[in-house]
Amino acid sequence: xxxxxxxxxxxLPAALLISLALPANASESVLYSxxxxxxxxxxxxLLLQKNALFGTTDEDxxxxxxxxxxxxxxxxxxxxxxxxxxxTNGAYPFAGLIADASGVLYxxxxxxxxxxxxxxxxxxxxxGVWSEQTIWNFGNTGDGDAPTCDLIMxxxxxLYxxxxxxxxxxxxxxxxxxxxxxxxxxxVLYSFAGGNDGQHPAAGLVMxxxxALFGTTxxxxxxxxxxxxxxxxxxxxxTETVLHAFGSGNDxxxxxxxxxxxxxxxDLYxxxxxxxxxxxxxxxxxxxxxxxxxxxxxxxFTDGNDGGTPEGGLLMGDAGVLYxxxSGGGMNNGGTVxxxxxxxxxxxxxxLSNFPNTSGDGEFPRAAVIEEKKxxxLYxxxSxxxxxxxxxxxxxxQ
Numbered sequence: 001x002x003x004x005x006x007x008x009x010x011x012l013p014a015a016l017l018i019s020l021a022l023p024a025n026a027s028e029s030v031l032y033s034x035x036x037x038x039x040x041x042x043x044x045x046l047l048l049q050k051n052a053l054f055g056t057t058d059e060d061x062x063x064x065x066x067x068x069x070x071x072x073x074x075x076x077x078x079x080x081x082x083x084x085x086x087x088t089n090g091a092y093p094f095a096g097l098i099a100d101a102s103g104v105l106y107x108x109x110x111x112x113x114x115x116x117x118x119x120x121x122x123x124x125x126x127x128g129v130w131s132e133q134t135i136w137n138f139g140n141t142g143d144g145d146a147p148t149c150d151l152i153m154x155x156x157x158x159l160y161x162x163x164x165x166x167x168x169x170x171x172x173x174x175x176x177x178x179x180x181x182x183x184x185x186x187x188v189l190y191s192f193a194g195g196n197d198g199q200h201p202a203a204g205l206v207m208x209x210x211x212a213l214f215g216t217t218x219x220x221x222x223x224x225x226x227x228x229x230x231x232x233x234x235x236x237x238x239t240e241t242v243l244h245a246f247g248s249g250n251d252x253x254x255x256x257x258x259x260x261x262x263x264x265x266x267d268l269y270x271x272x273x274x275x276x277x278x279x280x281x282x283x284x285x286x287x288x289x290x291x292x293x294x295x296x297x298x299x300x301f302t303d304g305n306d307g308g309t310p311e312g313g314l315l316m317g318d319a320g321v322l323y324x325x326x327s328g329g330g331m332n333n334g335g336t337v338x339x340x341x342x343x344x345x346x347x348x349x350x351x352l353s354n355f356p357n358t359s360g361d362g363e364f365p366r367a368a369v370i371e372e373k374k375x376x377x378l379y380x381x382x383s384x385x386x387x388x389x390x391x392x393x394x395x396x397x398q
Contacts, residue, residue: 028337028353030361031077031379032070032393033386034059039066039084040390042381045096045150045258045312045367047105053379053393054082054105056093064091064112067105067123067132070393077393082130083123087112089134090119094148094257095204096367106135106159108147115139117166118147120159120177120184135184136177138163144173144188149204150259154211160189162201162215167191171199171220174213174231174238189213189238190231194220198227198242203313204259206268214243214268216255223247225275226254228268228286228293243268243293244286251275251295252282258313258368260286263320269298271310271324276300280308280329283322283340283347298322298347299340303329306349307336312368315378323352325365325380330354334363337380337396352378352396356385362392369396 034040034057041059048054053070063084070079082105085091090109097107105123113119117139123132139145144163151161159177167173168191178185192199198217205215212232221227225247231240247253252272260270268286276282280303286293301308307326315323322340330336334355340347355363362382369380378396386392 026352027397028357028361028394029397030386030392030394032079033360033362033388034390034392035388036390039063039081040386040388041383042391042393043094043257043366043383044107044381046370046379046381046393047097047099048370048372048379049099049103054097054099055381055393056096056107057391058092058094058110059390065093065109067093067097067107083132085109085112089113089132090121095150098151098153100153100157106151106153108149108151108161110146110148110164113137113139115143117143117145118163120147120151120161135179136186138186139166142166142168142188143186144175145170148202148257152205152207152259154207160205160207160213162204164200164202169193169199172201172217174201174205174215174240190240192217192220196220196222196242196245197240198229202257203255206260206262208262208266214260214262216260216270218254218256218273221245221247223253225252226272228255228260228270244295246272247275250277250300251297252284253279256281256311256313257366258311258324261314261316261322263316269314269316269322271313273309273311278302278308281310281326283310283314283324299349301326301329305329305331305354306351307338311366315368315371317371317376323369323371323378325368327364327366327383332356332363334361334385335365335382337365337369337378352398353394355382360385360387362386362394 067083091112120136145166146164199220222245253275280301283299308329331354337353363385369378
């Protein structure tokens, strides 16, 4: 498997075009364009912390990816590289970052390191100087390999995530990283086995109030088109349950790189990159009914004006509105940012932005958007396009 390009349908065939109304109050603009000297190619979700945006790039100009900060200065946004990967400390970070209460940043790189299996890292700021610490090197015997996920953190500071390969069967793992006195320890909670079980989880996890973990795999399951799973602990033993196997009929196929999102009622929302009636992906919800999980398709993408190939997962906004991106389709075939809202039991999609919408705009967004709650402004990244074709950071005013 090529972990650097999990999906690639950039050569898009002609598709059915549908008419969608653009919200009159949505306006997209580029905050920053990456170039070759800045090592562009942002694939991960952004993090908003104290009026600054933090993210990662994975391109390999003279380094193997970076962690960056973008901060507004007057009417412009200035980028600062906080850390550059050189291979010995990891390479190609595909995921976004999370932060603890003190502002320490945590993330993953998908490859390299001493065992060539990627890393988990933390970045700390002391008096304006950022320092990196590798907290785990993946790829050692029986360990996971190739993490491409956003990490999550519980109330004790323990980190959880997935690796695409490695583990007992070399088909991926769910892991936790625990800190004791500054020493981090990795525990493999589950090794995927293939067959009806999932394999190759690319996305991160979501945790419910009981501590159970939920996630997806991009392959495996009864149709070999991926799964949604639950991992629950009882008496110190973690047990995996497949909640849904994708790929039957007009169902989606191959859930993408974004984690599931959970509402207050415990329903799980997500996207698949492919499948659906038009084979360009879906938005779905999984709900527990009695003792069984049932899937409902909320939107089927056509690769027309509504977009196609949603890779980055979803953001749940106010009133249950779902925001997401597609890496293809749209009016200009450069991808979209979309919103799905529910009224009377029916879900309706609105396209907030079509990439590229102006000269120098980004294209092919592969990460979900984030929201500044106070203003409702959305922020995101495109993996390509911009003034120098190396990707952008953009905002959408609503």
